[in-house]
């Protein structure tokens with residue numbers, strides 16, 4: 068695993084669990100709003116043995132480990148890492164852009180992941196413009212999540228390029244979700260468009276309740 072960062076304790080990254088967060092390097096997308104851009108080209112990695120020793124020491128004190136990125140499903144030994152973490156007694160959460168359904172399938176069918184948060188970045192037709200890549204794999208991964216016993220959510224970072232009506236179209240396109248988080252966009256540079264405030268995002272979430280009753284603003 069190319070682990071470019073380790074957050075030793077996090078209270079909000081894994082719902083209902085106190086967790087450590089492992090940030091993997093590299094991504095197959097190039098989102099203009101990426102907050103982890105430094106991870107995309109990172110070449111300085113944590114020693115995997117050190118990370119596991121840390122997790123061994125914290126077993127019983129932390130509830131979970133979040134595997135985030137970057138895009139974790141690009142890591143060749145992700146399943147082995149998740150298995151080792153599970154064997155220490157942790158719950159595992161995967162943060163993913165949904166582009167690698169085969170890897171997500173391996174994690175789900177192996178019982179190696181307890182919670183999956185998948186990004187739903189934009190209307191699928193706009194992925195090339197917004198993420199620099201087609202939305203390949205998104206719908207297949209969504210189908211896997213629907214068929215699984217794991218907890219899961221979709222989440223949309225409310226970048227200013229997405230309008231209210233467009234958001235409604237996105238909410239309609241994916242069927243009813245167990246959880247749908249609208250997240251605050253924190254500017255990464257000089258923004259050409261006005262960003263949404265937490266109050267506006269809360270109001271957008273309220274507006275979507277007729278389509279997605281389990282939507283909420285994570286601001």
Ligand code: SF4
Nearest residue numbers: 094096097098101137
């Ligand atoms: S998918 Fe995530 S990590 Fe990759 S470029 Fe987009 S925001 Fe950054």
